[in-house]
Amino acid sequence: MDSTSSPSPTRDRNPRGKGERLRRDIIDATVRMLDELRxxxxxxxxxxxxxVGIAATSVYIHFxxxxALVFAALEQxxxxLVRDLDRAESAEGDPVARLRARLLFLGAWVRDHPGLYKVLHESTLNxxxxxxxxxxxxxxxxxxxxRCMDAGLAPADDAATVALDLRAAVHGAVSIRVNEPGLALxxxxxxxxxxxxxLVGVHLTNK
Known part of the structure; x- marks a missing residue:
């Protein structure tokens, strides 16, 4: 071997059958980098x-x-996030408290991962x-x-329409914080x- 050739990546080869582990390592690294790059x-x-510590050609084996790589990272x-939202919601009792916990967790996630939020919702990939x-x-x-409507805790309406209005409002609130962090809000x-x-018509009594 020519002594002037470039050294190969230092990462050990995955054992046979461990290609899925490498794929996940690539996705995890991409998630971290997207959060930093925004x-x-x-x-x-x-x-x-x-x-990841691999040759660039190894990425093309999987993506x-x-x-395709960004899609897989955002999907993961x-x-x-959906799993964690469900967990936050399930920790509460009545449907209103569960919905509120879901939205509060989303707000906290965006605060902690503004870069991922921008790529997920504001990038040209969309x-x-x-x-x-x-x-x-x-x-x-x-x-x-x-669930709030079914429990009689919110006026009966088309839940999908109400949820869309609610999501639009929450996304506007978190987006302005991501894109204009200096504003007094x-x-x-x-x-x-x-x-x-x-927007939902609930009564908040126990916050």
Whole structure:
């Protein structure tokens, strides 16, 4: 071997049958990098490969291009977010408290992961690709609103329409915090409470 050739990546080869582990390592690295970059177009497959400690060609074994990798990363982080939202909701008792807990957790997640939020909801990937996995977020909110209505804790209405209005309000509130962090804004919790009262029609008694 020529002594002047570049050294190979230091990462050990995955044992036979462990390709899925490498795929997950690539996705995890991509999620971290997207959160830092706040822009999927700033991500390069070579940079991801360096982060994982593999050759760039190894990324192409699992993902056809950058969009495919970003899609997989966002799908994974959305699946994890939906799981955590459900857990936050299930920790509460009545349907109103559960819906409120869901929205508060979402607000906290956006605060902690503004870069992922921007790529997930504000990137041009949304125009290039249908991010079908995001439908799980909408479905969870609609189901939570429906439970409030079924329990008589919110006026009967079309739950999907009410949930869409609620989601639009919450996304506006978190987006302005991500994109204009210097603005003097009221506490997000207070805004969410007003959205619940005005848009869903619930009564908040035990916060």
């Amino acid at each position: 822009d999927d177009e700033a991500l390069s497959l070579r940079a991801v490969a360096r982060e 056809a291009d950058r969009d 982080c959305t699946r994890d 125009q290039r690709t249908h991010l079908a996995f995001k439908e799980g977020l909408a479905a969870g909110t609609t189901a939570a609103v429906q 009221p506490p997000l919790d207070d805004q969410i409470d007003r959205f619940l009262v005005k």
